[in-house]
Amino acid sequence: MKDMFCFQCEQTAKGTGCEVSGVCGKTPPVSNLQDELIGATIGLARAVSNTKETEATDACVEKALFTTVTNVSFDDESLKAMIACVEKMKTDLDPSAENYDMKKLWEENEDIRSLKTLILLGIKGMASYAHHADILGYKDPKVNAFFYKALVAVGSDMGMDELLPIVLETGTVNLACMALLDKANTETYGTPVPTEVPLTIEKGPFIIITGHDLHDLKLLLEQTEGKGINIYTHGEMLPTHAYPELKKYPQLKGNFGTAWQNQQKEFANVPAPVLFTTNCIMPVKETYSDRIFTTDVVQYPGMIHIGKDKDFTPVIEKSLALGGYAEDREMTGINGGKTLLTGFGHGTVLGVADKVVAAVKAGDIKHFFLVGGCDGAKTGRNYYTEFVQKAPEDSIILTLACGKFRFNDLDLGTIGGLPRLMDMGQCNDAFSAIQVAVALAGAFECDVNDLPLSMVLSWYEQKAVVILLTLLSLGIKNILLGPTLPAFISPNVLKVLVDNYNIGPISTPEADLAKLLA
Known part of the structure; x- marks a missing residue:
């Protein structure tokens, strides 16, 4: 009996699948809870297909899919709470709707499994884009409707001829979803302009923000105004320096470090807190565990989680207490460059x-x-x-x-x-x-x-x-x-x-x- 099965990322064990523990760091219990969450979400999609979707079911499906993207949630308790929430919503809509046992997917004919996995992983990625747009108040009913259709297909007995068109439809609908997110970002924060971003970390208190969420960065910038704290982006947050409505904040100084997979080395002993806004969190090391904060879908056991109120006071207080570097610290990219252009x-x-x-x-x-x-x-x-x-x-x-x-x-x-x-x-x-x-x-x-x-x-x-x-x-x-x-x-x-x-x-x-x- 396998402890778990997951092959959704490029680094999966032996190039075939993680069966003992996740290369990403997730444990078998977390992996199995994520499968249970997807199975329950398929049950919710079945219930919706028998009744009608609502804003609440849309948000629930979107969050459940995003939560199971690689390097998002490693927390058992938050996954259990989400499963319970999905279960209640499904039961309230249609008590007869059955959940899907993900073991059936892993044991499918390999071609059917392959097509269903393409659909499932595709809507997981799409849900992340929809989530970011949703936060800014932008929605597309066609995108939400497709999540239900795709989930029902994953839990169905469809053959290759029926699944192939849905695979391509996943890409087509995602184009509309990405257009929606582009509109949300540019109408909210302006059209990005070419910007040179320094890699030097100035002396004094600072906060590192990583992930992808522009809204969280905006809130952090608002809450740190006049507090003598500098903000540095990390990883996929680098391009936020190009948005006029974000770059106008003088405390948005530069970029810290390189890509997400180097965080366990780069965050070690840094005299500043790190705020994770979306996926890309890795198992947290003791050398920086007292300085990690998460928000939104990101959860990690033992780390302080900033809830829906988005009050970043604990992050700010930690930054002031740590104090940052005593002198400016010159850093470089992996090839020795001192600035980045975005x-x-x-x-x-x-x-x-x-x-x-x-x-x-x-x-x-x-x-x-x-x-x-x-x-x-x-x-x-x-x-x-x-x-x-x-x-x-x-x-x-x-x-x-x-x-x-x-x-x-x-x-x-x-x-x-x-x-x-x-x-x-x-x-x-x-x-x-x-x-x-x-x-x-x-x-x-x-x-x-x-x-x-x-x-x-x-x-x-x-x-x-x-x-x-x-x-x-x-x-x-x-x-x-x-x-x-x-x-x-x-x-x-x-x-x-x-x-x-x-x-x-x-x-x-x-x-x-x-x-x-x-």
Whole structure:
């Protein structure tokens, strides 16, 4: 009897699945509770299909899905409370609706399991985007309706012919969800502008904020005004420096550290608290456990959790008590760079589209590479650093998500006054890359697949999965994916992806560049 089964992340044990404990750090009890939560949520979706959804059921499903994304919740008690909440909501709607036993999914025919897993992991990623938009008051009934449809499909007896269209529909609906989040962020905080972000940590009290949530950062900035506390972003919060309504706060100083998987080393003995706002938390080490705070869906046993009131007073008090560094501390990226450039969302890039098109027509820009996605600790991810370093000088590198920390401190120079390396934002901002690709195709009157544009993606968790499904739903082909292909994709399903979209694994930077530029 397996203690657990999970293969939803790229680093899954032996490339097949975690069966003793999670590589991410989750224990068998946590893993099994997460499965129970999803099974109960499928039961709730069945109840809704027999009755009617409400704002409460929408919020419940969205939160349950997001909570089970990798590196979000490691807390047994909060998972049990959420299961109880889902159960009550389901029973109130339809007492006859049955929960789904996730063991049935793990024991399915491998092709059915593969397609159902693509749908399930896809809506987990999508739920994270919907959650962030929802916090800012932006909702899309079509997105919420699809969560129920997808959950019912996962718990159904559907065959491959019925499941395949739902896999692609997951990508299609996610495009609408990402557009909603983009609208929510830009209408609330303004259109991102190119911004140079220092890596030096100034002396005095400070707070590190990590995760993805712009609303939490805004609240923290409001609550630290006039208190002599500086705020530093970490990981996927880096692009927040580019939003006008956030960067106007003088205490938003710079960025601390690199990508999420380095936190256990980088947070050790730092004289400041760290606030986790969404996924990306790793098992907390004793060297910094007294300084970790969580909020929203993130939960970790023994850590102080900031509830719905969003009163960050405990974080502020901890910052003042620790005092920060006595002198300014100069830090660098992994390649030695001292600053990072961000803020090249679709609003900025399309604002200079005429320059981009002119540079392509003049032969100054020969190729675009989108090198983005998740970072991780598994060996092989230096590929992306080497790929960017070896890309021709007449190429533009577009990037987004935390994978960029492998190379975003490199100085690649400019082409026609444009930086060769353009950071388009968080993984939550993948919509920007799609908008730019579509706009370029329109400018050159061709299909996206005919552009001098290559996508070289890295993945780790479920948000990357649903972004991939979105690209496939748009008919985008020839994507290179790494460091490894997902364990949950069966050989037959992989064949479908290869035959229809020519998706393939990365090999070496030299070989892949030669193939993509041929």
